[in-house]
Amino acid sequence: MLLQVNNLHAGYGAKQVIHGVDINVREREIVAVLGHNGAGKSTLMSAIFGAIPVVSGSVFFAGADITYSAPSDKVNAGLGYSPQGGESFRSLSVIDNLTLGGFALKDQSQIPGRIKQVQELFPALYERRNSRAGSLSGGERQMLSLGALLIAAPRLIILDEPSGGLSPIMVDKMYEAIENVAKTLNASVLLVEQEAHHALEIADRAYVLGNGRVTFEGPAKELAESDKLSNLLLGF
Amino acid sequence: MEYFQHLLIMVLIYACLTVSLDLNIGHAGILSFGHASFYGIGAYTTAILTVYAGLDWFSAMVLAFATGAIIAALIGLPTLRLGGDYFILALFGFSLIVTSLIINMEWLTNGPFGIRGVPRPSIGPYQVQSGYGMLGFIAIMTAFIFFVHWRFASSPMKAALHAVRDDESVAMSLGINVVRTKITVFALGGGFAALCGAMGAFYFRFVSADSYGLQTIILLWAMLFVGGNCSLLGAFVGPAVLMLFPEMFRFIGGQGWDIGHIQEALYGLLLILLMMFRPQGLVGNKVGLRT
Numbered sequence: 001m002l003l004q005v006n007n008l009h010a011g012y013g014a015k016q017v018i019h020g021v022d023i024n025v026r027e028r029e030i031v032a033v034l035g036h037n038g039a040g041k042s043t044l045m046s047a048i049f050g051a052i053p054v055v056s057g058s059v060f061f062a063g064a065d066i067t068y069s070a071p072s073d074k075v076n077a078g079l080g081y082s083p084q085g086g087e088s089f090r091s092l093s094v095i096d097n098l099t100l101g102g103f104a105l106k107d108q109s110q111i112p113g114r115i116k117q118v119q120e121l122f123p124a125l126y127e128r129r130n131s132r133a134g135s136l137s138g139g140e141r142q143m144l145s146l147g148a149l150l151i152a153a154p155r156l157i158i159l160d161e162p163s164g165g166l167s168p169i170m171v172d173k174m175y176e177a178i179e180n181v182a183k184t185l186n187a188s189v190l191l192v193e194q195e196a197h198h199a200l201e202i203a204d205r206a207y208v209l210g211n212g213r214v215t216f217e218g219p220a221k222e223l224a225e226s227d228k229l230s231n232l233l234l235g236f
Numbered sequence: 237m238e239y240f241q242h243l244l245i246m247v248l249i250y251a252c253l254t255v256s257l258d259l260n261i262g263h264a265g266i267l268s269f270g271h272a273s274f275y276g277i278g279a280y281t282t283a284i285l286t287v288y289a290g291l292d293w294f295s296a297m298v299l300a301f302a303t304g305a306i307i308a309a310l311i312g313l314p315t316l317r318l319g320g321d322y323f324i325l326a327l328f329g330f331s332l333i334v335t336s337l338i339i340n341m342e343w344l345t346n347g348p349f350g351i352r353g354v355p356r357p358s359i360g361p362y363q364v365q366s367g368y369g370m371l372g373f374i375a376i377m378t379a380f381i382f383f384v385h386w387r388f389a390s391s392p393m394k395a396a397l398h399a400v401r402d403d404e405s406v407a408m409s410l411g412i413n414v415v416r417t418k419i420t421v422f423a424l425g426g427g428f429a430a431l432c433g434a435m436g437a438f439y440f441r442f443v444s445a446d447s448y449g450l451q452t453i454i455l456l457w458a459m460l461f462v463g464g465n466c467s468l469l470g471a472f473v474g475p476a477v478l479m480l481f482p483e484m485f486r487f488i489g490g491q492g493w494d495i496g497h498i499q500e501a502l503y504g505l506l507l508i509l510l511m512m513f514r515p516q517g518l519v520g521n522k523v524g525l526r527t
Contacts, residue, residue, distance in 0.1 A: 051408060072411035081409045089402040096395045103396060104411025148410070 001060075002027050002188050003048070003156055008057035010047035016055060017043040019212040025156060030182055030189045032199040032220060035209035036234055041192040042084045044209065045160050048190075049074060049081040062155065072104035080154030084161050084192075088144040090134030094125055097133050097144055101151030111151060118147040121181065139170035143177060150181065157181070159191040163198060175202055196233060200224040208232045241371050243479060248378045249435055250475035254459045255385050255468060256428035261457075262465035263394065264421045265401035267320055269327035270311065271456055273334040274304045274426040276448025278433025280338060283351040283443045293357040297434040304430020309423040316418045331453065338445040350444030354437045370439055377435050381428060386468055397421060462510055464520015473518050481506065 003025040011017040017040045025031045035041050046052045048059050050071060059067045066074055074081075088097045098118060102111040119126035122143050128136065133144055142162065149157060162178060163171040175198045182189050193199035200206060200220045208216035208223070216223060216232050223229055253275060260266040278300040285296040315326040338345045345351065356364045357373055364373050388394060399407040400417050408414050437443050455478065463474025482503055510518070 049409065051405065070411075070413070071408055072413065075411035083405045083409050086403060086406040086409060089399045089406070091398055091402055092395055096398075099392075100395055100399050100407075100410055100412075103399075145406070152411075 001025075002029075002062060003190065004060040005044075005048060006058045006060070008044070008047060008059065009055040010043060010052060010057075011055065012043075012052065017212050018047060020057070021209070021212070021214055023207050023214065023217075025188050025190050027155075028182070028186055028188055029205065030179070030191070030203045032196075032203035032206040033190065033192045033209060034194075034196050034199065034206060034223075034233060035215075037194070039209040040212040041209055042160050043212075045081070045158055045190075045192055046083065049079065049158060051081075051083065075104040075152050075154075076106055078153065078155035079158070080149040080152060080156065081158040082145055082149055082160060082162070085164060086145060086160070088133035088136070088141045088148065090141075091132065093130055093132055094136070094144060095129045097148050098125065098151055101148030105152055110153075114151045114153060118150050121150075121184065122147050122177070139166055139173065142166060142170070142174055146174075146177065146181065150185065153185070154187055156188045156190060159189065161192055161194060163193065163195060171198060175199075178202065196224075196229065238367065241367060243483060245371055245374050245439055247472075247475050247479050248374050249432055249439070250456075250459060250479060251472045252378055252381045252435065253429060253432045253456055254463060254474055255382060255471035256425050256432065257456050257460050258465060258467075258471055259385065259388070259428070260422060260425040261460060262467075263389075263397050263401065264418060265320075266316065266418060266422055266425075267324050268422070268425065269324050269453055270308070270330050270334075271425065271429050272448045272450075272452035273331040274308055274429035275433045275436070275452065276334060276338065276443075276445070277307055277426075278304045278430025279437040279443040279448070280345060280351070280433070281430065282434040282437040283354050284344060286355055286437075287351055287353055293355060293438065297431065300434040301427045301431045304433070305423040305427030308426025309419055311426075312419045312422040316415060316422060331449070335445055335449050338448075345445075348445065350442055352442050354441045354443070356441070357438055364438075374435055374439065377431070381431065382468060382471075384428075385471075389466075389468065458507060461517055462507070464517025466521045467517070467519055470517050470519045477518065478503075 001024050005021060005023045008018055008021045009016060021044055023033070033041050033044065043052065047054050050069070054067055058065055061074070061077055061079055064077065066077060089100070095115070098115045099111060102108065102114065105111065124140055125144060125147050128140070133141055136144065146162070159178065162174050166174060178189060178191070179202045181187065191199060200223060203220035205218065206220040206223045207214055210232070253271065257268065257271045260268045260271070281300040281303045282296045285291040285299060286293060311330055315323055318326055339348050358364060364370055396412055396417060399410070399412060400414050404414050459474035459478050462477055463470030463472065
């Protein structure tokens, strides 16, 4: 098991949002987390990465307890996290954005090779390497932010709403890219989506969150074909 | 000539203050309203250590830098976690406290009378006298401060700092320690502002509380935004324009004109026009601006 989240409780100050969630991700698996607005999807992802404090429970990654380790240690362990609405750094060049993806790496000498690898995956990031990220299109910026994550060679990529703010055509491309990246790099993906259709198409398994608890867990296909899907997503 | 020497020295001191404020505002997005206080803390530290404690000028200057940096780090520790507008208010409160402490801690600061008789710097047997010697001293200090900022602007640290400025949560997700980065850069800004305070104390040989209050903060912000963010040249241009522009009015107009009021009105007009037509500053970088 690559990621194992046990009985996690988390929230913001006195307001608890996640009430005892258990989820796990295996090697080379794509897992979708769905749920209604305010179900706690993003909170769960932040808590797994440690962007917000965990109240109780634990997060194990590749066998090690990382519940309270520093973000830089998590990056080095192979955990990549793209927060909701998180994007590229607009004032920096494409190449600087990619280089920062390896900021926390203990072995900085690997960065140039990895940048080359990412630019092969996304040729646009090579062509526009010296442009400011702010001058890229929304879709290109999303690719750049995904590309920057890959510089640290993550074994698990956590994506919080990768389709956020993108046009339907770009959403298709983004999902193609995620599937492609997972395959090429042998990485697992844990992704959060508001819109279930695309996520269930590429996912192996899915969880549905409702009011901070897991309300469904199973193969993505089963959930996609289930007539209870819309009820689950609405939180009933 | 002395008049021009004075103007040049003032432009250089303010250029150093502006470039250190730019480190906070331009590069890190830390909207510091405490910069004038660190400037004052540096000036008072220098005056107290040389006049009362009899310390040599160089040690006093180094200690002024350290004091500014340490106080900035201590203030930054709780306040840098606040959101932008709350941080501005918190630092505004801090600057009020500093001014009030300087005026009321008479046993240390001589209260509203200020401290006189700060010695001139000396190197070996050579004592820097007023005029060219002082201009040379300030120019060397300016060169040093700009060199440090230039080295910073061409180091990998800059990208990490801009990342924190652009998007804190993404920077954190890449393993950048956001709070520590902000505290470090805020402490450096405070240290350099204090160093400017030491330079000012050596030049004026006198420190007093009213030089480091609200007016100075606003002047420094204006200098930074007139010159432009994230630009070493801008840090010169801003102070040069805002120091020399009002001086020009001394030579125009006839007798009996109320020069003071016209001067301030034109000065205000210049600021308004500049922000309307060139919000990135005269030589600044458009992308350095926060939107």
